[in-house]
Amino acid sequence: MSSTATETGTTFAPAADTLGAVLMPGARPPRPSAWSASVTFGWRAMLKIKHVPDQLFDVTAFPIMMTLMFTYLFGGALAGSTTEYLQFLLPGIMVMSVVQITMYTGVAVKTDIEKGVFDRFRTLPIWRPAPMVGYLLGDLFRYAMASVVILIVGLVLGFRPGGGPVGVLAGMALLVGFSFALSWVWTMFGLLLRSEKSVMGISMLVLFPLTFLSSVFVDPRTMPGWLEAFVNVNPITQLVDAVRALMAGTTATGEIAWVLASGAVFIVVFGTLTMRLYNRK
């Protein structure tokens, strides 16, 4: 009895590579092309982060700054106390930061095209969307990192989510998933526009009103009617409400469905447009 337990305790788990070598010496059969190619491009994105860690600035320092700034700027005026406002603001500021980070996807695509790396990719026998999907896989990591950073800052400042760990994780997963879908808008612009600056310009032009004119900072019911109408149909409002509800542990089935549906639309419409542009290049 005790010997079995000891054995289990010391079981050596071989690395996937070692295992593969033992089981199949020589060439391994090719894995499904689409997935493995996308993962390889995701790996490339992670290597870039490893070699140029300062590109993580926008998913670490920037979100911290945003959280601190808006908590202390608006907290007293809007909710009477910063701790109280933080309970409302934190899910919102998390959505805003992560959604704004998505714009860098377009810039990264543009940079690569200009350097000629895409020509190499396009002569390779791979699933065509793989380089794009790879970017976005790397970006998922960045989005997740920004979310975690903001969550930690929030917890330190006194954010106490009613939904518990499960609710918080569900909220973050929804946010990261939606951001992945939204990124396809920027990959399209990355392929469409002529310079990195114009990609950046367009992204900001869309993202600033979309994130500010939402329920991130205040309840839309306090706004003038025409603005409230816009804010209520803004997908970011739906996303903020859904994330807020998940983290607070309340139900928001309608909002979640809305977020998932709009995410699917983004992928279908802008994913298709992206691939069409990519193939035509």
Add this chain to the structure above:
Amino acid sequence: MTNAIVAEGLVKKYGTVKALDGLSLAVPEGTVLGLLGPNGAGKTTTVRVLTTLLRPDAGRAVVAGYDVVRDAKRLRSHIGASGQYAAVDDHLTGAENLEMVGRLYHLGTRRSKQRARELLERFDLTEAADRPVRGYSGGMRRRIDLAGALVADPPVLFLDEPTTGLDPRARASLWDIIGELVQGGTTVLLTTQYLEEADRLADRIAVVDHGRVIAQGTADELKDQVGGDRVELTLTSAADLETVRRGLAALATGEPQIDRTALRITIPVANGAASLTTALGYLAAERVAVRDAGLRRPTLDDVFLALTGHEADENTTTTKEKVA
């Protein structure tokens, strides 16, 4: 011998500009074709069509037995391409760049790493293997880019101006590498503006101008098209150049070329040795001081000039070849 690359009547238009205007060529398996032409002649466009990056407006091309439009997907497993703008990732190390390509060819992680090391060693980049490519010299970048094209050992290789912008040493080292590849049986289509490069590396040369092939053959065949040998005289005074040109007009089978800065006159002649003797006799009789005198076979520069009416390195067209 079967052809690894065949192109028939390729046409590619950008607006009203015809980048390719009915270009045809054939490259037998295991040989090197040098596509020679000035900037804007259509060399890069040809390579982009043959490597499936660009669809031709008309004409057809078959590479390694696959149609470049209909079988583009399958063709991509059989070709390697290395461009004049090194397609490498600056932030990744040399080893990582090659490993990535290996993984994309489904070699698997272990085999990809191993293949990357093999290539780095072969291209003399082992020391730089784990440094980001950003810090590489121009020659090293070309080598790593070429290595990237060789990861899957493709039977057909496209090299678009592989040595443009390199210093003579880096160029010579790249030439050695390409020479070895060809020994190994790889079919290569190489574009170049350097006549010397085509002469040195290519079995056959196709001269391209304004989107079409205007002459084809081995370097010797092309030289024969331009006629016989050249008597080349270097004088000591520019004033004598005209005198000599007039005095030796009877010998010339074509228009003599005069290079005033080098004080050199080059005269195409029919009977090489006899003509040289005549020329020297004339110079002695006229008491023209000579720094150097000799007989040479026509160079590809002469060929180019004779075929196109302009020098190879001249920028004759405003057509931009690098169209996205």
